[in-house]
Amino acid sequence: MQSILVHIFRVVALVAVLAAVPSLPGGHSAVAQEAAPKTDNASTLLEKQKALIEGLSKQAEELARKVEENAANDARLVELRIALEELAVKFLQAGVQFRPRLNEINLRLEALGPAPEEGQPAEPEVVAQERAALVQEKAQINSLLGLAESESLKVNRLIDMISTMRRDLFTDTLSKRYDILSALSPETFTDLVREAEDLYRAVWSWLRFVVAFKLQSALIATFLALAAAGLLLFGGRHIFAEMMDAEEIREAPSYLSRLSVAFWSTLLPSAALAVFLGASFYFFDYFKILRPDISAMLSALFEVMIIVFFVNRLARAALSPRYPNWRLIPVDSKSAFRLFWLAWLTAVTTGLDVIMNKINHVMGSPLSLTIAKSLIATVIVGILVILIGLVRPSRTETAEEEDAGDHPARLSWLNYFFLLAGSVNIVAAVLGYIGFARFLSSQIVVTGAIAATMYLGFLSANAISKEGGFVNTALGRYLRRAFRLEDSALDQLGLVASVITNVLIVGIGVPLILLQWGFQWGDITSWTYRLANEITIGSFSFSLIGILSGVLVFMIGYFLTRGFQGWLDGSVLARGRVDVGVRNSIRTAVGYAGIAIAALFGISAAGISLSNLALVAGALSLGIGFGLQNIVSNFVSGLILLAERPFKAGDWIEAGGVTGTVKRISVRATEIETFQRKTVILPNSELINAAVGNWTHKNKLGRVEIKIGVAYGSDVKRVHDILLEIGKSHPLVLKNPEPFVYFADFGASSLDFELRLYLSDILSGLTVQNEMRFAIVEALEREGIEIPFPQRDIHIRSGPPELVPGAAKEPQPAEPPVVAEPAGDKTASEVPTAEPAKPRRRRKRIDPDD
Numbered sequence: 001m002q003s004i005l006v007h008i009f010r011v012v013a014l015v016a017v018l019a020a021v022p023s024l025p026g027g028h029s030a031v032a033q034e035a036a037p038k039t040d041n042a043s044t045l046l047e048k049q050k051a052l053i054e055g056l057s058k059q060a061e062e063l064a065r066k067v068e069e070n071a072a073n074d075a076r077l078v079e080l081r082i083a084l085e086e087l088a089v090k091f092l093q094a095g096v097q098f099r100p101r102l103n104e105i106n107l108r109l110e111a112l113g114p115a116p117e118e119g120q121p122a123e124p125e126v127v128a129q130e131r132a133a134l135v136q137e138k139a140q141i142n143s144l145l146g147l148a149e150s151e152s153l154k155v156n157r158l159i160d161m162i163s164t165m166r167r168d169l170f171t172d173t174l175s176k177r178y179d180i181l182s183a184l185s186p187e188t189f190t191d192l193v194r195e196a197e198d199l200y201r202a203v204w205s206w207l208r209f210v211v212a213f214k215l216q217s218a219l220i221a222t223f224l225a226l227a228a229a230g231l232l233l234f235g236g237r238h239i240f241a242e243m244m245d246a247e248e249i250r251e252a253p254s255y256l257s258r259l260s261v262a263f264w265s266t267l268l269p270s271a272a273l274a275v276f277l278g279a280s281f282y283f284f285d286y287f288k289i290l291r292p293d294i295s296a297m298l299s300a301l302f303e304v305m306i307i308v309f310f311v312n313r314l315a316r317a318a319l320s321p322r323y324p325n326w327r328l329i330p331v332d333s334k335s336a337f338r339l340f341w342l343a344w345l346t347a348v349t350t351g352l353d354v355i356m357n358k359i360n361h362v363m364g365s366p367l368s369l370t371i372a373k374s375l376i377a378t379v380i381v382g383i384l385v386i387l388i389g390l391v392r393p394s395r396t397e398t399a400e401e402e403d404a405g406d407h408p409a410r411l412s413w414l415n416y417f418f419l420l421a422g423s424v425n426i427v428a429a430v431l432g433y434i435g436f437a438r439f440l441s442s443q444i445v446v447t448g449a450i451a452a453t454m455y456l457g458f459l460s461a462n463a464i465s466k467e468g469g470f471v472n473t474a475l476g477r478y479l480r481r482a483f484r485l486e487d488s489a490l491d492q493l494g495l496v497a498s499v500i501t502n503v504l505i506v507g508i509g510v511p512l513i514l515l516q517w518g519f520q521w522g523d524i525t526s527w528t529y530r531l532a533n534e535i536t537i538g539s540f541s542f543s544l545i546g547i548l549s550g551v552l553v554f555m556i557g558y559f560l561t562r563g564f565q566g567w568l569d570g571s572v573l574a575r576g577r578v579d580v581g582v583r584n585s586i587r588t589a590v591g592y593a594g595i596a597i598a599a600l601f602g603i604s605a606a607g608i609s610l611s612n613l614a615l616v617a618g619a620l621s622l623g624i625g626f627g628l629q630n631i632v633s634n635f636v637s638g639l640i641l642l643a644e645r646p647f648k649a650g651d652w653i654e655a656g657g658v659t660g661t662v663k664r665i666s667v668r669a670t671e672i673e674t675f676q677r678k679t680v681i682l683p684n685s686e687l688i689n690a691a692v693g694n695w696t697h698k699n700k701l702g703r704v705e706i707k708i709g710v711a712y713g714s715d716v717k718r719v720h721d722i723l724l725e726i727g728k729s730h731p732l733v734l735k736n737p738e739p740f741v742y743f744a745d746f747g748a749s750s751l752d753f754e755l756r757l758y759l760s761d762i763l764s765g766l767t768v769q770n771e772m773r774f775a776i777v778e779a780l781e782r783e784g785i786e787i788p789f790p791q792r793d794i795h796i797r798s799g800p801p802e803l804v805p806g807a808a809k810e811p812q813p814a815e816p817p818v819v820a821e822p823a824g825d826k827t828a829s830e831v832p833t834a835e836p837a838k839p840r841r842r843r844k845r846i847d848p849d850d
Contacts, residue, residue, distance in 0.1 A: 045101060046140055053094050053144055057151050059087055064158055067165075074169055078520035081162045084155050085526070091152040098141050105138050170518050174439060177432040183371035191369040198363055206294045214289045221283030229276035236268040256463040256473065258326050262317035262456060270310040277302040293362045300358035304351035311347040311449045315340045318452065328456065331393030338391050346384040350445040353377035353438065375429050378437035382425035385444055389418030439518075447516050454509040461501040470494025543607055550606025557598025565591050584649035585642055588665065630685065631668070637684035638667035646687075647694045652763060654693035656686050695762050701734075702762025706772050709750030711786035716743065716751060719785060723755045726775045732768050734758040749790045 063084055070076040112131050116123050210218050253261075281302055284290050290298065319336040320327040327336060353374060360370045392415065421444055429437035463469050470476045471490045479485055479493070511524045565587050573583045642665060647653050651662045653672070660674035670687060672680045695702055710719050720741045727739030737758045744752040755772065759765055780787060 045097070046137070046144070049094055049097055050144055053091070053148050053151070056087060056090055056094065057147070060084075060151055060155050060158075063087065064154075067158060067162060071165055072169065074166055074518070075520050077162050077166055077169075081159055082526060084159050084162070088152055088155045088159070091148045091155065095145050095148045098145060102138065102141060105134050105141075109134055109138075173435045175433070176435055178367075178371045178434050180371070180375060180430065180432050183368040183375065185368065188366075188368050188372045191366050192372075195360070195363055195365050195369060199359060202293060202363075206291055210289060214287065217287035218284070218289055221280060221287055221289065224283055225276045225279035228279045229272045232275055233268060233272035236264075236272075253326060254472065256460070256469055258328055259456060259460040259463060260473070261326060262320075262328055263460060266310070266313040266317045266453075270306070270313055273309050274306045277306060296362050297355075297359055300355050304354050307446060307449070308344075308347045308351045311445065312344050314449055314452060315343045318456065328459075329393075335391050335393035339388060339393070342384055342388045342391070346381055346388070347445050347449075349377055349380050349384065350441050353381075353441070357438075371434055374434045374438055378429040378434065378441050379426055381441040381444070382422040382429065382437075385418050385422030385425065387422075389415045389420075389422060391415070443516060447513055450509055450512050450516070454505050457501060457505040457509075461498040461505070464494050464501065465498035466494075467491055470497060546605070546607035550602040550604075553605040554598050554602030557601055558595060561591060561594025561598060564594065582645075582648065584665065585645055589642055592667065630683070633685045634668045634683045637688040638665070638669075640688060641665055641670070641684055642667075646692065647697065651697065652695040654695075656682055656690060658682060700761045700763060701758065702765065703756055703758050704762075704765045704769055706755040706757070706769055706776070707744070707752065708755065708776055709747055709752045709788060710780070711750060711788040714751065714785045718783060719751075719753060719780075722779050722783065722785075723753060723776065726772060726779060727755050727757050729775075730757070730768060730772065732759055732761070732764055734760055750788045 063080055067077070067080050070080065109131065112127060112134075115128070115131065281290075281299060284298075285295065318328045319331070319340045321333065321337045321340050324333055324336075329336070331339070356373050356377070357370060359365070360373070421440065425437050425440050425444075428434075428440065464473070468487070468491070470493060471480070471487050476490050476494070480490060485493075514524055515521065568590060569583055569587045573586065578586075641647075647662055649662050649664060652660070653662060655672070658672055658674065658680050660672040660678075660680065662670060663673050663679070664671040667684070669681045669683050672682055674680060708723070710716075720743070723741045724739060727733055727741070728735075733739055734757075739758075740756045742754040742756060744754045746752070755776075757768065757772070759768060777787070
């Protein structure tokens, strides 16, 4: 019965709504006409997203086919994985587009309610049609969402499969074993001669083509590359001339100078060669001079030339065979000479192996020839590495004496490392693990060069960060001359430069090492993007780029706040002649408000939702309950002081046993400067919870009192007139209220008066009181009125000992005792004696300070 009544009520309400809406031409209501655009929009959204999802599905199928085709190409697999990751994000975004429409459909279906059951009154046809349309649209959306989800799962499976394929590919490359005996057969030499002839014909035909058709383009490309390299090299030498050339005449250069020479003498020539070869290859390719086969071989040749040259410059800079005083590694000259040549020959051998393998790949050489050449190259590299490990460098220049003596230089852990690496390289090559041997040879040369460069960079950063290190650099001297900076400021800049240097070394060196270890550039960029955009710790995620953006926004807001504070205080409030205390309160309030707003904008720019700070707020409230009560109390008290302003900067207050002038009010404490020029930092909670006296709260009007006493017998009327006249005569004393003389009391030694004066500026009270006291003393002296001092009468009683109360019965000394008694006690005449004693009165002056 109740459900029937509910349906009847719904029908009546719907009829009333339809009746209230005016009919439109064609018999359709305004509601129906408004629903039409929504239906059209929904249809448009469905069609658009359906086409998008179907297109993404086709892309996923194409990428899956390419993954199968490039199963053995690691670099191509990385590119396909990045494309698949982007495709997965697009599928997710396509599904998110339906979310608002689904929410609308669910809300509308909930408002319409369920369809009536059998036996219940039928609902209006309009409602039934709308429900059916909404249910159908929801079904279509769910179908598309299911398609997008299934395609997204396929894409994710492809991404996981690529990771597995790359891992297996790398493992197979290192663990695959080749037949060495077959590779060293006589047929291999025949294949080598045939390949040399093919290479000669290919290169010679290309050179003839260049000379005949592309000579002008080749000359232009070479000239442009030389110009770029020359500009870098000669310009760098002009700027960093002092940092590149080692001076043999300098006996003891600093370690930072040696590092600087090693760095720039390695970097600039290597960068110039890299620019020349890179620009040459680019312009050759731009002018269509290169053939595909020549392009591949020339690219490998240029890369090897750059690496070998860099290793040569780095070894020369670090070992410095010619200039021992510029040597970075503490070894003798003979060892430095040996290590330099061995390192350079190792790099050359490894580079030749890389070039020959690229030629074999381009020319389609037999596998036996490739294995034979890699075997020879890796064995030679292993021997050279062992020779490096056998070098026992001495830390002095007396290597000959040490060789002849009984205590030669010992092998270090680095020597054992090279001996082990060289032995493993030879054994792996001989056993047929050519891939592993080549990988190890490449890591020894290239990764070793990168690690050595990074080590020199870390040493340079450490030297710069030391006290006085940055001051003695060329940049430090320039900054001192240009900006007149002190040594302390330059040391701080040295710390900043050291941090930046370390960050750059890690940011450049680590990716280069990862590239050598088999990772692709796509892997590194993908990791960097993920690291910079999303770091998840539990359920909380944040972004390094977002955090840096938030910090940047906060710093901009902070400096804008400081600038606005200065403009408001110096231009607006100062011109309006606003009180200093009011200006300080407004400036402080604006500063804290601006910093709070900047913090909110910074948090928003960092992508951190304020709702995520609930845990932090809970921990903070717990900390407030246990250990931060005083801090929060002082903070809230500071806000109250800034809002209520019971005192302001410049006021003279008395609080907590401290009297002085308020200098600054912050949210935690208030600075008070006493009259002794001592600054007292008083917590704000003490100023809120205790009584505070403010002499200048509303204005600087105040009253001072000057107390004076005159001798008994003085003309008090005359004293009153004199004091009143002196008070009225001072220029700083207000006429209204006028001065007042108060006859205060009958003192023990004087008649006490009090002169009360009102001043327009209570801060001048000390000066006025001082001048008043001088004038009072002079006036009373002219009138002959005495200013007494406290007096005390001493009565001395004398007589026979037996008549004196409390005297001893034993024989007494000839001199009678002296008893002192203050005035007002019994006199000597009241003491019964055989003969009245004449008291001797002696007046004793009592200092008031006693």
